[in-house]
Amino acid sequence: MSLDVVPGSDVRAPAEAPRRLRINPRQSGIYVAFALIVVLFAVLTDGALLRPGNISNIIVQNSYVLILAVGMMLVIISGHIDLSVGSVVAVTGAICAVLTVQLGLPWWLAVLATLVAGALIGAAQGYWIAYFGIPAFIVTLAGMLVFRALTLTVLGNQGIGPFPDEIRTLANGFTGGYLGNVGLGPLGGADLVSLLAGVLVVVGFGVAQWRSRRARQGYGQSVDPMPLFVGKIVFAAVVVLFVVVQLARFRNLPWVLVLLAVLALGYSLMASRSVFGRHVYAVGGNLQAATLSGVRVRPVTFWVFVNMGVLAALAGVIFAGRLNQAGPTAGTAFELDAIAAAFIGGAAVQGGVGKVVGAITGGLIMGVINNGMSLIGAPSERVMLVKGLVLLAAVAYDVWTKRRSGAVAVR
Amino acid sequence: MTDHILRMRGITKSFPGVTALRDVELSVRRGEIHGVCGENGAGKSTLMKILSGVYQHGSYTGQVVFDGEDCAFGGIRDSEARGIVIIHQELALVPQLSIAENLFLGNERATRGLIDWNRTNHAAERHLRRVGLRENPTTPAGALGVGKQQLVEIAKALSKEVRLLILDEPTAALNDDDSAHLLDLLRGLRDEGITCVVISHKLGEIIDVADTVTILRDGRTIETLDVRADQLTEERLIAGMVGRDLEHRFPPREPTAPGEEVLRIEDWTVHSPTQPDRRVVDGATLSLCRGEIVGLAGLMGAGRTELAMSVFGRSYGVRISGRIFKDGKEIDVRSVRAAIRHGIAYVSEDRKRHGLNLVADVKRNVSAAGLGLLANRGWVNEHEELRVAERFRDRLRIKTPDVLAPTHTLSGGNQQKVVLAKWMFTEPDVLILDEPTRGVDVGAKYEIYAIVNSLAAQGKAVLVISSELPELLGLCDRIYALSAGRVTGELTAGEATQERLMRYMTQEDRR
The missing domain is CATH 3.40.50.300 (P-loop containing nucleotide triphosphate hydrolases)
Structure with missing residues (x-):
């Protein structure tokens, strides 16, 4: 297969590819926006935003929305939407509470059973969407009502609690100081394990980036110029280390942060490198082209919703554990936060585009706005207003950049 | 004045x-x-x-x-x-x-x-x-x-x-x-x-x-x-x-004797999914040989695309009957995956609707149908994928700054080459090209014809569906004419003229 298949075709010599800077404004835009929002609120709150306790708070408070955003990103990439996740959070929290508090199951078994319940919920909805062909909007709107109704049926009008310590620790607790503290001079003592974990993450990130850069160069691909490449890594390293040092000074790493890091890494790899992940993008990008390329569209859609169900159940356990009670109103409007996080994080309305890391960044943008505005004492209606406008602005920016690049392409 | x-x-x-x-x-x-x-x-x-x-x-x-x-x-x-x-x-x-x-x-x-x-x-x-x-x-x-x-x-x-x-x-x-x-x-x-x-x-x-x-x-x-x-x-x-004289609209091709039969479609009948009583393809029989470029001519509505898509994993039609033989053995092509597995590729008529994921980059489009060849236990070898995409960019002269550019930024002819690359990567024995040069400019057409010729030279069987009779006459060794779902004629390159083809294509009476 090494034939030059276009011999003697001198129509136009292939233009030598210009080595140009590849910056995707839509993808890098949200990181810049995130940085600006953090700086803005750090200034407005006189630095309170970045205090050790507050950083820990932001992570723990938003963990369940971030988990939902990861699943929602995949749903949106596949060209669908899920309105039911808030109700699924509530019903799975209730299931977990019944299993632990009322039936006295061991915590790990209860959590496992809850995740399975989430998978079944996702499968039920995925069946109607993938195999029966009802739009996801309708199916999950029905699910939103049905699962809220189930929650109310199980719980009646009151909550169930308290949860076992292990579940509360997962939702709200911190890693132990297994190796003791080290002194950081003027910053005071900090947990060694947390610091080591942070350093490990930074080194791992740097090595991975370097290897992928070398590989791309090996195939003659254009890469970022060296200063920009180093700059990006240094910036990421500084951010991670700053957060980790602050956490280490406070109360070590929140367990949910560890969980989130694992999810972010795992789902990023799954989305970009696994055949399943590729098929999700293909289905969302062009359903008919995917079908004619041999992608089994229905199973892909089905499993995307099963996955969403599992992640919603995980979020349900963590939310209930954090409040130490499963309540009938748990998870109200979470679906909107998760959807907003995905769109702020770069998902395209038509599907086929988006990144897991983007969803997490989008979720954090909203988390920082929430937290920062409450620190400066803004009333909740104003927080809502700002979040709404940020969502609109993010998608408007997406449409605008697309139109601009489209104007060039469509001559 | x-x-x-x-x-x-x-x-x-x-x-x-x-x-x-x-x-x-x-x-x-x-x-x-x-x-x-x-x-x-x-x-x-x-x-x-x-x-x-x-x-x-x-x-x-x-x-x-x-x-x-x-x-x-x-x-x-x-x-x-x-x-x-x-x-x-x-x-x-x-x-x-x-x-x-x-x-x-x-x-x-x-x-x-x-x-x-x-x-x-x-x-x-x-x-x-x-x-x-x-x-x-x-x-x-x-x-x-x-x-x-x-x-x-x-x-x-x-x-x-x-x-x-x-x-x-x-x-x-x-x-x-x-x-x-x-x-x-x-x-x-x-x-x-x-x-x-x-x-x-x-x-x-x-x-x-x-x-x-x-x-x-x-x-x-x-x-x-x-x-x-x-x-x-x-x-x-x-x-x-x-901006120059185009002496030949078709690249030169050494005539070779066709090899043994690769694909045989026998008595193929397909009904319309919207009107299940209507036969869109009616008892069609076709055969393709190694190294042969075969044309399929027909007016709009003659059932050309429907024939191709129904053969390609039953992607069109209901109540499909007939038999398909590959290398002499009967095969069952129930799904697109089965078709790909049996070495059949279908480049669709409408590349934007059926062929490409326009928001994805060139690389991912090239690998879309053959992703399994790049994967090990469900994980894609991204470096190999990049190498494959680069190879096809060189071979087919796909004009793009690099293979990570979104496909919608490419011109029509180059998008068509991306679709061709996608199917060539699956290493098919039979390629069905449905209107391969529709909406493609003259220069890129020539290049696509050259690609088709080289595929035949590699021993693949190519079925070209086209509304442009000169294209079929310039490209094919043999041409079938289809009218109202029936094969009404078969002509070799030597026998075929636009007039003869048109006569078969408009023939309505039963055999």
């Missing part, structure tokens, strides 16, 4: 990073049919968008003089108010609305804000008669074939009291009968005093119908030719469009 209804002078239009038009001139005489030719990307559509006000006055430089008056259109409504109507390549009818509703969409026949249905339908009938369409105006537009929809579009333009009608690739989706009817209609409109501007890739048609032709190349006006006075030929037009 010539009387020009339209003069566009010194039109220059830039987009960020590209100058699409540079100092373009276009003068159209009153009451003529004026052809505009050029390769894809030559600037034809951009020029028409300026003329129709899609690109507002001020977003370009230069002058547009219509009927002696300087024009500064702020939008389509302004240009339509002056009697300039454009009919786009993609038809803009609302399929659920009736013909009459479509005709007067945005221009409703109403009394005090309420639509007067009698007046609407009556007026619609009058306009339909003018374009020679005998349909009830209350029929939903979606129920009509493409050819008739095109006529509805023209009727719609007539209802707006059009004075300058612009048609962008009006016959691209039409069969020869419908095309001929449309061209006749244009001549009739000309005789009624309506000036037409026709953009088309079908050069024969342009020469046939136009009085004057303007050729654009790379955003400049190259020349304006008088069809009769200059005794215009296709070769002459092509020379102007590509």
Whole structure:
């Protein structure tokens, strides 16, 4: 297969590819926006935003929305939407509470059973969407009502609690100081394990980036110029280390942060490198082209919703554990936060585009706005207003950049 | 003394990073049919968008003089108010609305804000008669074939009291009968005093119908030719469009004796999914040999695409019967995956709808059908994927800055090469190419023909479906003619002529 298949075709010599800077404004835009929002609120709150306790708070408070955003990103990439996740959070929290508090199951078994319940919920909805062909909007709107109704049926009008310590620790607790503290001079003592974990993450990130850069160069691909490449890594390293040092000074790493890091890494790899992940993008990008390329569209859609169900159940356990009670109103409007996080994080309305890391960044943008505005004492209606406008602005920016690049392409 | 209804002078239009038009001139005489030719990307559509006000006055430089008056259109409504109507390549009818509703969409026949249905339908009938369409105006537009929809579009333009009608690739989706009817209609409109501007890739048609032709190349006006006075030929037009003499429109190919039979389709019958009683393909039998390029000719609606798609993993049709043999053994091709596994590839007719994931990059499109070859236990080897994409970019000369560019930024011809790369990567034994050069410019067509030749030279069997008979005659070793779902004839390259093929393609009686 090494034939030059276009011999003697001198129509136009292939233009030598210009080595140009590849910056995707839509993808890098949200990181810049995130940085600006953090700086803005750090200034407005006189630095309170970045205090050790507050950083820990932001992570723990938003963990369940971030988990939902990861699943929602995949749903949106596949060209669908899920309105039911808030109700699924509530019903799975209730299931977990019944299993632990009322039936006295061991915590790990209860959590496992809850995740399975989430998978079944996702499968039920995925069946109607993938195999029966009802739009996801309708199916999950029905699910939103049905699962809220189930929650109310199980719980009646009151909550169930308290949860076992292990579940509360997962939702709200911190890693132990297994190796003791080290002194950081003027910053005071900090947990060694947390610091080591942070350093490990930074080194791992740097090595991975370097290897992928070398590989791309090996195939003659254009890469970022060296200063920009180093700059990006240094910036990421500084951010991670700053957060980790602050956490280490406070109360070590929140367990949910560890969980989130694992999810972010795992789902990023799954989305970009696994055949399943590729098929999700293909289905969302062009359903008919995917079908004619041999992608089994229905199973892909089905499993995307099963996955969403599992992640919603995980979020349900963590939310209930954090409040130490499963309540009938748990998870109200979470679906909107998760959807907003995905769109702020770069998902395209038509599907086929988006990144897991983007969803997490989008979720954090909203988390920082929430937290920062409450620190400066803004009333909740104003927080809502700002979040709404940020969502609109993010998608408007997406449409605008697309139109601009489209104007060039469509001559 | 010539009387020009339209003069566009010194039109220059830039987009960020590209100058699409540079100092373009276009003068159209009153009451003529004026052809505009050029390769894809030559600037034809951009020029028409300026003329129709899609690109507002001020977003370009230069002058547009219509009927002696300087024009500064702020939008389509302004240009339509002056009697300039454009009919786009993609038809803009609302399929659920009736013909009459479509005709007067945005221009409703109403009394005090309420639509007067009698007046609407009556007026619609009058306009339909003018374009020679005998349909009830209350029929939903979606129920009509493409050819008739095109006529509805023209009727719609007539209802707006059009004075300058612009048609962008009006016959691209039409069969020869419908095309001929449309061209006749244009001549009739000309005789009624309506000036037409026709953009088309079908050069024969342009020469046939136009009085004057303007050729654009790379955003400049190259020349304006008088069809009769200059005794215009296709070769002459092509020379102007590509800027050089194209001695051969088809790359040379060493004739080789075809090898043994690779694929045999026997007694293949397919029913329409919407009308399960109707046989779209009726007892078709075809065979393909190694190293052979076989054509499939047929008018629109003859069942060419339906035949191909039903063979390719039953992607079309219901109640499919018949047998498929691969290398002499009967195979069961129930799904697209099974078809791919058996070494069959199908390059679809409509690359944007069925072929490409336009938001994804070139690399991911190239690997889309053969992802399994790059994966180990469900994980994609991204480095290998990059290497594959780069290899195809080199081999097929896909013009893109790099393989990580989104596919929608590529030109039509290069997008088509990406689809070809996608299927070549699956290492098929049989390639079915459905309209492989539709909407592709002359230069890229030549390159695609060369790719097809090289595939045959590698021993693959290629089935080419095309509406352009010269393309089949120039490319194929053997041609099947299809009419109303039946194979009505089979001709070798030596025997085949356009006339003979056309006779088989229009043959309606049973064997």
